[in-house]
Amino acid sequence: MDHVSITGSPLDIVHMTKLVTSPSSGAIVTFIGITRDNFEGKKVVQLEYEAYQPMAELQLKKICVEVRSKWPSVEHMAIAHRTGLVPVTEASVIIAISSPHRGAALEGAQFAIDQLKASVPIWKKVSHPALVVLLEVRQTNCIVPLSGPTDQLFSATDQLPYFVLSLNN
Amino acid sequence: MDHVSITGSPLDIVHMTKLVTSPSSGAIVTFIGITRDNFEGKKVVQLEYEAYQPMAELQLKKICVEVRSKWPSVEHMAIAHRTGLVPVTEASVIIAISSPHRGAALEGAQFAIDQLKASVPIWKKVSHPALVVLLEVRQTNCIVPLSGPTDQLFSATDQLPYFVLSLNN
Numbered sequence: 001m002d003h004v005s006i007t008g009s010p011l012d013i014v015h016m017t018k019l020v021t022s023p024s025s026g027a028i029v030t031f032i033g034i035t036r037d038n039f040e041g042k043k044v045v046q047l048e049y050e051a052y053q054p055m056a057e058l059q060l061k062k063i064c065v066e067v068r069s070k071w072p073s074v075e076h077m078a079i080a081h082r083t084g085l086v087p088v089t090e091a092s093v094i095i096a097i098s099s100p101h102r103g104a105a106l107e108g109a110q111f112a113i114d115q116l117k118a119s120v121p122i123w124k125k126v127s128h129p130a131l132v133v134l135l136e137v138r139q140t141n142c143i144v145p146l147s148g149p150t151d152q153l154f155s156a157t158d159q160l161p162y163f164v165l166s167l168n169n
Numbered sequence: 170m171d172h173v174s175i176t177g178s179p180l181d182i183v184h185m186t187k188l189v190t191s192p193s194s195g196a197i198v199t200f201i202g203i204t205r206d207n208f209e210g211k212k213v214v215q216l217e218y219e220a221y222q223p224m225a226e227l228q229l230k231k232i233c234v235e236v237r238s239k240w241p242s243v244e245h246m247a248i249a250h251r252t253g254l255v256p257v258t259e260a261s262v263i264i265a266i267s268s269p270h271r272g273a274a275l276e277g278a279q280f281a282i283d284q285l286k287a288s289v290p291i292w293k294k295v296s297h298p299a300l301v302v303l304l305e306v307r308q309t310n311c312i313v314p315l316s317g318p319t320d321q322l323f324s325a326t327d328q329l330p331y332f333v334l335s336l337n338n
Contacts, residue, residue: 013182013199023206023257029278030182030199036269037192088192100205106279109198113271 003078004060006053006122011080016096020076025098029105031113033093035086039126048125049083049092056081059120063112067097070111071104079112081122092124172247173229175222175291180249185265189245194267198274200282202262204255208295217294218252218261225250228289232281236266239280240273248281250291261293 003019013030020028035047060079068074078096086092095112099105172188186197204216229248237243247265255261264281268274 013186017182017201021203021258026203026205028199028201028203030197030201031271031275032186032197032199033271034190034195034197034267036195089190098203102200102202102282106200106275106282110275113275 002064005080011091019078020096020098027102027105029109031095051122067108073104171233174249180260188247189265189267196271196274198278200264220291236277242273
């Protein structure tokens with residue numbers, strides 16, 4: 001079974017691994033993406049994620065389909081992405097995949113996070129102590145427009161300079 | 170920091186991920202090896218692991234050194250292997266690796282489990298309902314001898330037929 005979610009709540013690694021546990025699975029691989037304390041040489045205090053939820057969840061489901069087409073022995077998948085403020089050391093994304101043997105889960109997890117970074121419409125805003133806000137656009141090939149909405153997304157709350165970066169981590 | 174342990178207690182995914190969490194890590198990858206309900210076409214009800222603890226922990230430390238030599242950006246590693254009875258759906262091994270970016274953690278985790286399966290002196294005994302005991306020898310190149318000790322290991326408690334298999338999952 002595939003479980004995908006975009007949620008404002010903290011992510012729970014125990015819940016995610018339980019979602020993919022089954023008697024016939026011998027391996028579970030999890031990838032956890034975490035807010036780290038630096039970005040492009042600058043100190044980071046938190047990240048903030050915003051998503052267009054219906055499209056983001058649709059893209060996550062497409063990733064599950066792609067993983068299953070490449071690794072048919074995958075048993076269960078769970079992908080959750082957190083929105084809102086994510087402090088340093090907390091998880092923004094967790095991917096969990098189970099399979100009878102380890103190869104499919106290991107390779108599927110790597111593929112899934114690569115695809116998520118490349119295709120899912122989730123915006124990442126990096127905040128550091130100097131109050132310069134860097135707006136990072138995670139998606140590269142979705143139809144959510146960049147011009148206009150990116151201004152509107154943050155200008156209501158942050159009268160701060162920002163610029164758009166491509167994701168490279 | 171590297172954390173390795175051979176333990177008779179259930180493994181805790183939350184504890185393992187906390188061991189490798191740091192403010193400068195943007196990625197954590199975990200591999201969880203689990204008792205599954207079948208082996209070589211036969212139903213399995215539980216696995217039992219026995220280890221020569223000093224040598225097993227030494228081998229786990231060597232795996233950490235190897236991972237760091239190949240992926241110098243790895244920040245923290247934790248490898249724990251459970252001994253004793255491990256029922257279906259419970260974890261026998263957890264590997265957790267953190268790194269600033271995801272590549273090192275993903276590749277390091279795959280390498281670590283491959284090395285663990287190939288080099289760590291841990292014996293796996295597969296029990297299925299017909300009470301035929303399959304003895305699987307996980308290590309292939311350690312100095313723990315196979316003849317004699319394998320009989321002694323289990324004959325005291327299990328007056329049952331067994332045979333030796335190489336690890337292939």
